[in-house]
Amino acid sequence: MAETWNPKIVGFLCNWCCYAGADMAGTSRMKYPPNIRIIRVMCSSRINAEMVIKAFQMGADAVFIGGCHPGDCHYVDGNYRTQKRIAVLRRLLEHLGIDPRRLRLEWVSAAEGEKFAQTMDEFAKEVAELGPSPLAALQREVL
Amino acid sequence: MEQELKAHLKKLMASGDVAGIIALKSERGMAKPYLFADASELECLCLTPKYPMASVARLLLDEDGAARFAIVCRGCDERALRELAKRHQVDLDRLVIVGIPCDEEMARECACPEPFPSVVAVGTKLEQWEAEDIGAAYRAMELDEKLAFWKHQLEKCNKCYGCRNACPMCFCKDCELENALWVKHGRLPPEFPIYHMIRAFHLAGKCIACGECQRACPSDIPLMVLNTLLREDMEELFGYVSGTGADAENPLYTKEEMQ
Ligand code: SF4
Ligand code: SF4
Ligand code: FES
Numbered sequence: 531m532a533e534t535w536n537p538k539i540v541g542f543l544c545n546w547c548c549y550a551g552a553d554m555a556g557t558s559r560m561k562y563p564p565n566i567r568i569i570r571v572m573c574s575s576r577i578n579a580e581m582v583i584k585a586f587q588m589g590a591d592a593v594f595i596g597g598c599h600p601g602d603c604h605y606v607d608g609n610y611r612t613q614k615r616i617a618v619l620r621r622l623l624e625h626l627g628i629d630p631r632r633l634r635l636e637w638v639s640a641a642e643g644e645k646f647a648q649t650m651d652e653f654a655k656e657v658a659e660l661g662p663s664p665l666a667a668l669q670r671e672v673l
Numbered sequence: 674m675e676q677e678l679k680a681h682l683k684k685l686m687a688s689g690d691v692a693g694i695i696a697l698k699s700e701r702g703m704a705k706p707y708l709f710a711d712a713s714e715l716e717c718l719c720l721t722p723k724y725p726m727a728s729v730a731r732l733l734l735d736e737d738g739a740a741r742f743a744i745v746c747r748g749c750d751e752r753a754l755r756e757l758a759k760r761h762q763v764d765l766d767r768l769v770i771v772g773i774p775c776d777e778e779m780a781r782e783c784a785c786p787e788p789f790p791s792v793v794a795v796g797t798k799l800e801q802w803e804a805e806d807i808g809a810a811y812r813a814m815e816l817d818e819k820l821a822f823w824k825h826q827l828e829k830c831n832k833c834y835g836c837r838n839a840c841p842m843c844f845c846k847d848c849e850l851e852n853a854l855w856v857k858h859g860r861l862p863p864e865f866p867i868y869h870m871i872r873a874f875h876l877a878g879k880c881i882a883c884g885e886c887q888r889a890c891p892s893d894i895p896l897m898v899l900n901t902l903l904r905e906d907m908e909e910l911f912g913y914v915s916g917t918g919a920d921a922e923n924p925l926y927t928k929e930e931m932q
Contacts, residue, residue, distance in 0.1 A: 579874040580855045583867045600930055607928035614911070614924055614931050618877050621906040625811065625899060626866055627820025664820055668865060 537657040538666075539650075540585040541566040541594040544574045546604040547639050548596025554643030562647040563654040566594060573597070574635075575608030579619050582633060591663040592632040594653060596646070599637040609637070629660055674796040678745070678773065679715050681795055685743055686712050691769055692740035695729055697721075708733065708742070720745075723779065725841040725885050727753035731763050743769040749783070749883035751790040752916025753841040756881055759922060762844050774798040781805070783884040784897070786904075808901045827869055829892040830862045836896055837872060839889035842879045849875070873899045878907050878923035881916040 543549040549570045555562065571577060574597030585593050595616060603609040613635065620630035634653055638646050682694055686709075698707035699719040706729040709715055727750050733742065746754070751770060757763045772790030777799055780788035784805045789798035811819065837843045837850060849871050850856055856868050863869075872886075880900045887896045907913045911924040911931070924931075 580849060580871055583870050584855060587864060587867055610928055610930045617910055617931060618906060619874060622870060622874055622903065625819065625902045626823050627816045629816055
């Protein structure tokens with residue numbers, strides 16, 4: 531059965547900023563591609579390497595992490611920890627042969643519905659160009 | 674060097690400064706980590722094979738509340754102790770480090786970044802040492818080549834946990850490698866690549882490049898490649914080199930914004 535491939539993006543959004551921003555995009559009826567599956571977390575720093583890798587292993591083509599702007603994290607310094615962690619994780623993905631562009635971190639405030647919609651638009655296009663994740667393909671082999 | 678070291682340790686013991694000396698003891702042609710408490714035993718002290726001595730110190734200090742010990746340390750052992758101290762796993766005030774250098778053959782085998790401790794008590798350290806750049810060839814590969822390489826390598830893993838068990842920097846009581854949420858129980862080889870990625874990532878900014886994991890691996894997986902690449906990344910991204918002075922902290926654990 532021929533299926534058209536659509537990028538699957540797993541999005542971890544912090545409750546206080548990015549999730550509220552996504553909510554705003556929704557309530558304002560802004561259009562953005564439906565590729566993202568959103569998981570709400572209390573702070574972007576809740577996301578550890580295991581969660582990101584597992585998302586890829588379970589078939590995500592890309593992972594998006596959204597947090598508060600610098601200085602705005604509800605827990606003061608959570609987003610700084612996220613920023614450093616993700617920088618290292620992107621390097622590790624690259625060493626393993628996974629394009630680091632598949633893991634993206636953005637700061638989106640509660641008022642930035644438009645930025646959220648735009649970012650999703652851009653990211654979905656970028657991932658579509660990258661094609662299916664090789665890890666997702668391996669996963670299908672195993673199943 | 675061995676005789677000189679024994680003489681040095683005898684003096685140290687006689688001074689009464691330390692309750693014992695942590696080093697390797699040879700017994701029936703094999704070596705084991707041992708706490709020497711009596712000068713007469715020092716005859717059986719040996720220096721090879723290389724052994725992660727920092728782990729021994731960590732476990733021993735945990736047992737005994739106040740005593741001070743001397744510990745025979747190579748460059749990697751000292752780096753491990755420093756990093757363990759930053760994570761509050763050893764109290765350096767309770768240790769007297771007796772530094773010994775590695776010879777060229779050992780240093781080469783480990784591609785050691787610094788095959789000698791900060792202070793060398795006996796022996797002479799290698800002059801003009803430059804470690805082989807293990808990472809270079811891998812950085813140059815294309816993404817699909819890298820993926821194929823690791824897919825092939827990590828498929829050999831039989832999930833013996835040897836790499837973790839040998840690692841002087843792995844001290845967590847609950848290990849995420851045993852968490853079925855990430856690593857399915859009863860599956861061989863472990864799913865690609867989460868098992869090895871968790872280990873590599875958790876060691877970022879902690880790995881002191883002792884090579885114990887790779888030596889422990891029965892499947893000859895070149896684990897040091899990932900560790901070396903991440904050590905380079907930590908330096909490039911944050912200017913942090915794990916195992917260096919107590920004032921530098923692993924940036925992944927600090928609350929400061931990335932520069
Ligand atoms: S990861 Fe390997 S090289 Fe690094 S500290 Fe642990 S055992 Fe040593
Ligand atoms: S030592 Fe080698 S075989 Fe054993 S778990 Fe580690 S990588 Fe796998
Ligand atoms: S609460 Fe939003 S990043 Fe911490």
